């Protein structure tokens with residue numbers, strides 16, 4: 001089903017205003033946070049409508065797909081737009097080639113094994129290490145206590161470029177708890193850079209914050225927010 005393009009355009013204006021207000025409240029410069037459209041279940045026409053509505057922004061948007069199957073299906077339909085696409089859902093090792101064909105960044109790397117498989121087939125794909133800051137058992141991601149060591153090992157691999165960290169925040173109404181999780185991701189990023197380990201000097205990105213909590217993430221230094229329902233409406 002295709003979402004009403006006017007509704008998407010209106011929501012996009014509101015979303016850009018929310019991001020700008022949060023940047024300003026956090027004392028961060030306008031445009032320091034990139035918007036990634038979490039496009040799972042949305043068809044190519046809806047994604048095109050959202051991208052067409054996004055004019056004159058300080059930063060081009062990113063597209064984020066959760067499933068390799070959707071990435072592969074929509075990739076050819078959106079390729080002419082030249083939009084940078086990230087994989088934001090877990091990647092199985094048998095789908096590495098397909099993911100590399102359509103995504104220029106894999107945000108969901110949580111094991112050295114997957115990083116090795118990516119490095120063996122790629123020359124320079126960007127990767128983020130996904131960390132499970134809330135330690136909720138259903139969530140994907142490396143444990144915070146293991147994240148620095150994992151990131152340093154990945155940074156040393158030729159073939160991948162470690163660019164940042166990603167997390168899905170705590171599923172909680174407690175804003176302090178959610179925000180504390182985002183602070184953990186920022187602290188880990190800073191520890192990784194301070195380690196001085198090979199391939200970690202350029203680790204900068206913090207992909208964190210979604211429709212319901214992007215202000216908290218921006219306050220803690222998010223450089224990418226991943227937004228779905230605030231733009232496309234509730235998922236069926």
Ligand SMILES: *Cc1c(COP(=O)(O)O)cnc(C)c1O
Pocket residue numbers: 038040066088089168210211212226227228229230
């Ligand atoms: C769906 C999804 C989002 C966006 O969530 P919304 O609450 O719809 O904004 C962000 N990140 C990941 C990994 C997702 O799967």
